Amino acid sequence: DSAIVTYTTNTSEPTAVQFRPAGTAEDWVTAEGPPGQVYSMVLDPRYPATELPPGVAAASGGCQGSVNYTNPACFYTSPEIHSVTLSDLKPDTRYEYTCGTSDRTFSFKTPPAVGGTQSIKLAVVGDLGQTHNSSATLDLMEAALVAGDVDLVLHAGDLSYADGNGYRWDAYGRLGEKFWAAVPTAHVGGNHEISNGGENWMGYSLRYPNEHAKSGSDSFLWYSFEAGPVHFILLCSYADTGNLSIQSQWLREDLAKIYRKKTPWVIGMWHTPWYTSNHHHPMSEGATMRAGM
16 A cells, blocks of 8 residues: 655755556645655775766776775765655556656556455566676566566565665666666665675665565564565565574564465565575575574
């Protein structure tokens, strides 16, 4: 019955999204959000000047080789990041919306009603990044969406592969804007959102918020929601997963609330697989989480 829309602006402006059922003459509903947020970071020193915007690179030569807090070329400052919650949405309904002062119109369709008889069609993706393969994957998912074969996307983490380069978060958003703006998506964070290049969840948490509090979670790192015949549980591989941890305590409470007559399916998602034949990321990576949960 709700969804979060996140968008960025290059100027400071109020946070608001206008929306209404698509193809109708109904009045636009304005949903307002908190003021936009801006963050900065020192770029990871392994990125050459070619990774920076042309003007910055030409003026400074980049900051490759050392993290230099006295070199302005080493600073990344994000655009203003706005998030708005759209409430009272009807299931299985297409909505059109505009963001902020922009006149561009997007649309998305809400998932099937919880507990109904309608099935749900899922697309699952992870480790997407920004390569030719990434574009091909987005094209295939968009084709499935247009064909009516996707109601909801589950993203298992490792989104932009920014790895300490904030400009890559911006590029990732531009790369997939057409698709992500058109389909509800649930994310969990991966190792590239926390450990690589000093990310530490900053870019991820501001750009990809979720409604974790609705499921009784005190952290954006783990949460649950329901759509169609499914109760979805999303966990964090990179936080304490021991038996006495806050995450495990929440998980036990969430599992106890599931009403299987309404949601006979329970689907869990987290980044580090408990069972895998991948030699680059062996089963040892998920062993602690698997044992604790």
